[in-house]
Amino acid sequence: MKIVHIDMDAFYASVEELDNPEIKDKPVIVGGPTQMRGVVSAANYHAREFGVRSAMPMATATRLCPQAVIITPRHKRYIEISRKIRAIFFRYTPLVQPLSLDEAFLDLNDSVKLFGPVVDVARQIKSDIYNELKLTASVGIAPNKFLAKLASDADKPDGFVIVEKSAVRQFLDPMPITQLWGVGKSSAKKLKRNAIFTVAHLREKSLEQLQAMFGELQAQHLWNLARGIDNRQIVIHSQAKSISRETTFPNDLTDLTKLKSYFVILTEDVCEQMRSEFLMAKTIQIKFRRNDFKTFTRSLSLPQYTDSTKAVLEAVNNLIDNHISDSVLPLRLIGVGLSNFENKLTTQNDLFESAHNPIDTLSDKINQKFGSFALYRAKGIMKKDKSN
Secondary structure (H helix, E strand, O other): OOEEEEEEOOHHHHHHHHHOHHHOOOOEEEEOOHHHOOEEEEEOHHHHOOOOOOOOEHHHHHHHOOOOEEEOOOHHHHHHHHHHHHHHHHHHOOOEEEEEOOEEEEOOHHHHHHHOOHHHHHHHHHHHHHHHHOOOEEEEEEOOHHHHHHHHOOOOOOOEEEOOHHHHHHHHOOOEHHHOOOOOHHHHHHHHHOOOOEHHHHHOOOHHHHHHHHOHHHHHHHHHHHOOOOOOOOOOOOOOOEEEEEEEEEEEEOOHHHHHHHHHHHHHHHHHHHHHOOEEEEEEEEEEEEOOOOEEEEEEEEEEEEOOHHHHHHHHHHHHHHHOOOOOOOEEEEEEEEEEEEEOOOOOOOHHHHOOOHHHHHHHHHHHHHOOOOOOOHHHOOHHHHHO
16 A cells, blocks of 8 residues: 655746746745735745744845745635646545645555556656656655655655655664654654654653653554554545635725725635635634734635625625724725635536636636636725735
C-alpha cells in the first residue's frame, strides 16, 4: 500500500511567475497590501531566502525583503490552474483527496494494472503538470498519509521522495518534533522541557510517560506518529462546511453605501467559488468588526438551497438593513459566508432550475477566462480600482 502526496511549489507565486516571466528571478511575495493589514499568502523561494514565510504580516515581509515584487492575490486565477492540476490527477485515479488548491493525496494502488507501478505513475503525473502547465510539484510517496505529506516537503522544490516501509524510522528519527502533525507551540515547549527535541527522542518515551505529560488522547497520537503509524484513509467526497470572504479596510469605513458596494463584491466572489464546487447553500452570514475590534456575525436561512448570486445578495442586503446602522459604524472589517450546503451532483431538488441561471453562468465563464472581476455588478463598481 502506497499513498502519494502532491504539493505544488510556492503555488500562488509560481502562477504569478508563469503569467509574468519577467519576475521569475526576483523575490516575489503574494499578499494583501501592507496598509490594509495584509498577510503573506505565498512567497517564492527567492523571497524565502530573506526569511519571508506564509501568514507573516506583510509589513514584516516587506521589511525583511524591501526589494520584493509585491502582488495582490488573484484567487480566481489560482482556482483555474488548480482545476487543471486536478484534471491531471483524475486521468490516473478517481481516489483524490484535495487538501487545498495546491495539494492533494492520491491513492494510485488500483491504477497499477492500467498505468504501471505507483512510483512510475506519480512520476508521470509530476511530468504532466510541468509539461502542460510549466509548474513544478513536489511528490511524497509513503505507506500512509502522514508520512507521504512529510516526504513531499522533504526535498522542496521539485522534489520526489519515496519512504519505504523498512525506512520509516530512518526517515523520521532526525526530524524536529515541530514537524509532527498536531505539535504546536505549546506542545513543543512541553516536549522540549522534557528534553524531547527530535522524533527519535519522542520514540524513546513510553506511552505512559507521554500520558503523564499530555493526557491519554494526545499521548496516543504522538506515540503513533513517532512510529510512523497513521490509519487515515483517502476521503474523496469531503465537502466544504463553509465558504467565506472578508476584507479589512485601510481606513475604517463610515459610508453605508460604500460598505454595501464591498458586500456586493464579496458576495459575488464567494458565490462563484460555491458554484465551482457544485454546491448550493441555505445559510447566509455577514460579519462586521467595529473600530473597537468588537466583532459581530448575523445569519439567516433561506427557504430552499440556492447557488444564485442574486438570491444570496438579497439575503446579504436583508442582513445589512437589519443589523448595520449608523450606531455600529465605523467598521474596519466585513465578510460574507455561506454554509449548510447541498451538493448539486447528488441532489435532485430543483437542480434543473438552479443549474441554468444565465447571468451567473456567463459571469463565471468570463471571469474564469479573463480573470477576477472581468464582469461584475455595477453596485460593486468600486472594486475595479482595487483589482487592477
